[in-house]
Amino acid sequence: MSDTRRPSTLRLLFASSHPGPTVTVTVLAVVLAAAVGHPWWLVVLVALAVVAGQLSIGLANDWIDADRDRAVGRSDKPVARGLVAVSTVRTAAFVTAAVAVVVSVFLGPVAAVAHVVLVTAGWAYDAGLKRTVWSVLPFVVAFGLLPVVAVAAGGGAWPTWWAIATGAVFGVAIHCTNVLPDLLDDAATGVRGFPHRLGLRGAGTLAFGALVVAAALVLGGQLGGDDPASGAGVVLAVAGAAVVVVLAAVGVRLVVAGRSTRLLFRLVIASSLVLVVELGVAGARLVA
DSSP: TTTTSSSOOOHHHHHHTTTHHHHHHHHHHHHHHHHTTTTHHHHHHHHHHHHHHHHHHHHHHHHHHHHHHTTOOOOOEEEETTOOHHHHHHHHHHHHHHHHHHHHTTHHHHHHOOOOOOHHHHHHHHHGGGGSGGGGGGHHHHHHHHHHHHHSSGGGGOBBHHHHHHHHHHHHHHHHHHHGHHHHHHHHOOOHHHHHHHHHHHHHHHHHHHHHHHHHHHHHHHSSSSOOTTTTTHHHHHHHHHHHHHHHHHHHHHTTTOOHHHHHHHHHHHHHHEEEEEEEHHGGGOOO
16 A cells, blocks of 8 residues: 555656756746747747756755765655665756756757856756855856846847846845755755855845845846836836845844744745746846
8 A cells, every 4th residue: 555655756856856946947937038029939948948957956966965865864855765766866867967958959059058057057066066165156157147048048139237147146045045944954964055154144144135136136127228117117116126125124034033944945935936027027128
């Protein structure tokens, strides 16, 4: 009876791929690609390339960290629980990385190179940068390049500077809040990246401060330039920035109180969804 209830290998691999961040990043890429007017088939190609790349990064993380996750008893990791073999996760990581590279070729040279560098940055983090003061660098690079992948796909123009800057700053917020709930486990297994050196309050404050900067960049991009938003667009832009500021304030309050919970990461994800809507509304303003 117990065997029939055992999750399939595919489901276990998906659980090992960090599905939350994978879906979030893919949705962001799709929104950006659609917002600048790419045809539906190109948007689908962007989605396939990005989801394959993100799956590979997540799978590589669980494969490389299998022993560490097992040592600290991570019950949310199928590899650590022995439900799926490390070799299976490793193979899936390489296969999805290969798929990401192949699909990226069809996005055009600029987008393809940007996406390969993005995926490489994620793997570099998994492979060792996460244990150094440079752990934030892969996130800055990857999220900064994501708008390039989505906007420049199909030989399109580069995104505006503020779209790239928004992605890079947002990467800082994602990295800092993602590790906060795992500070004790990471310390026990020798992981001391950039957020760990800042501590809970330092990293948390930086993360939510970065969110406010990202919101300000998007707001400035909406209201400035040769084709600024008007009417309802202005209201939506200001309202979106205000929501992100409120969420950031809640996050800082939790951080100051010493609350190192998954709620912090959920606040960042919620803020990202607001920013996604803002970027989607920006449309052609995303193009340099």
